[in-house]
Amino acid sequence: MASQIPASFIPRNILVIKLRHHGDMLLTTPVINALRQRYPNAAIDVLLYQETRPMLQAHPAIRKLHLIDRNWKKQGVWHQAKQELKLVNAIRDSHYDVVINLADQWRSALITRLSGAPVRIGFAYNKRNNRFWHYCHNHLVSTQNFSQLHTVEQNLLALSPLDIATDGVPVSMYYADEEWLAAQRQLHEQGVNGPYIVIQPTSRWTFKCWEDEKVAALIDQLNQPGLHIVLTAAPDRKEMAMIAHILSLCQNPQVTTIAGQLSLTQLAALIDHARLFIGVDSAPMHMAAALQTPCVALFGPTKLQQWRPWGANNRVIWAGDYGSLPTPDSIDTKTEQRYLSAIPVEDVVAAARSYLDA
Template sequence: MSMPTPQTIPDAFVPQNILLIKLRHHGDMLLTTPVIQALHQRYPHANIDVLLYKETLPMLQAHPLLRHLHFIDRNWKKEGGAKHISHEIGLIKTLRQCRYDLVINLADQWRSAIITRMTGAKVKIGFDYKKRRNAVWRHSHTHLVSTDRHAQLHTVEQNLAALAPLGIAPEGWPAAMHYSEADWQKTRSTLLAHQQVEKPYIVIQPTSRWTYKCWEDDKVAGLVDALSDDSSDIVLTAAPDKNELAMIEHILSLCDSRRVISLAGQLSLPQLAALIDHARLFIGVDSAPMHMAAALNTPCIALFGPTKLTQWRPWGNNNRVIWAGDYAPLPSPDSIDTKTKLRYLSAIPLNEVVAAARKYLDE
């Protein structure tokens, strides 16, 4: 069967309604924002909507360039077959009613391809994933973009590559994280309620949903003690997950400094963004908050282990990556058992992180 044509779409094509599809985690959604910016600059009068998973809505809900967020709730399937099907049909009807001219499918799931096709859009762009090379995937898109260089590209660059048929250059587009003034006021009042914390402060997020991405608790405590002084308070953050909250409590128990507070599990993602945006420095592991810090242009120190650095390093110029692989051998990222309790970041020396932090703080 013939492939959908990959050539550039004529300049005469000016969409009025655009749908962007990405069905992944929180950090992935943040890394779609350069695509949103690029589309808006090329088509300033177009309406731009996004289809995403419900739990990731906070990453884009305050974005000023978006008209509407459609979502898929992963809990639909728990409601039984009939209700699940009803939700899916309702979503398709809603998307068709929006009369999209252009759909850009950044996802790799079969579901995303079927939805793309059923929107009825004139132009439907997707990626030519090797694992999806069959008739269903081909005929769900009018244009497929090569993924041959994806291994050499950052996730942002991969996403932007989907705009090639539109003649949009893939360089020069920053990521963005937005929040409301109410988010900042709520965050600020929460800070003031904890020992009258005011700026300046440092945010440290040592947790991840995956233990293998975490540094050792005693080293985090050592970092807190080393950076706590009369000019900076330390704010620890984490998701409202029992394992992450337990990790924060353990770190606090190891700290000698009293100039540290925990807001773990107390902030929404936009409120966390506000906290990070007003911080002197962010230090964290490979996680959504790290990507938020980079997008907000807050000075960021990112600790990495056996993760694909090329794809997931912080996107921006105001950051420093400290990679455990520079201090000890690491296993291949593709070989990791994500349920392991091993902490591959343990090879990172405390003094290296302290030195990197002080360099930022002294600037």
């Protein structure tokens, strides 16, 4: 169990470490928001992978982002060693009073130790129950109840040694004004000048997706005067092919696509101004929840308790309510099977209309 840090301890410089995917980074923002609320004069920095930078780069509570480029290793051992040393030196030169390691990698633990921070908080993962992990952290928080908690709640537990209030702390997503202007230009080029819905049916993992035919049927049934439907996706070959196939099946004349044409922050701006977001378990779904855009999220065999959209302005439709699903840990992530197939179109349409007609 983590020992308590005296209430009189007021850090000046704080580092939060999380080395995961885009959606994971967004779900660290409650930690950042709670730290800002408790320590309004502290400098808060984050260490993350370079490709996930857009999720946090506009956050007003963050002073600096330390970046790890996963391409370093492709440029040779010496280049990687040089960059890693440069990173550690930058962290040591920042003189952190507190490092909060939300990651479970050995790399993050070693950086935590090398930071020189007097307070080094991490999680007591069962798989990391060894001398090295304990050596790198001097406050370890139990993970015993992780399976019952949302990822946001898991992350917030790391603040327990600091006795920071975490009730009602939101997930948040920020973007610059020019990102919305860029998204608007894309919309206008496609003839979208009024209210619109954003639908992102794609994921980098096919098993998280609904059938193209059902997405097309949803689009057609949501056809109503003056309401555009905008399809989005990552600029990935498979995702772009999926969008093209869906469009070929649609009869709704008010559907268009700007898939693959937006940066993540431009996509955030697009979602923020939408009347509704419909999507699968993905980073854009978490972005919609963070931006408090009404959200209909379709889930299959993923850990729903941990990854459902955080907040009140959303509706989850789980394939497990319509048929049996394999356990999440048994899924071959490379499979082409779409486990959301049991979800009926009419239920998604009804959920969407419940927001549109409100």
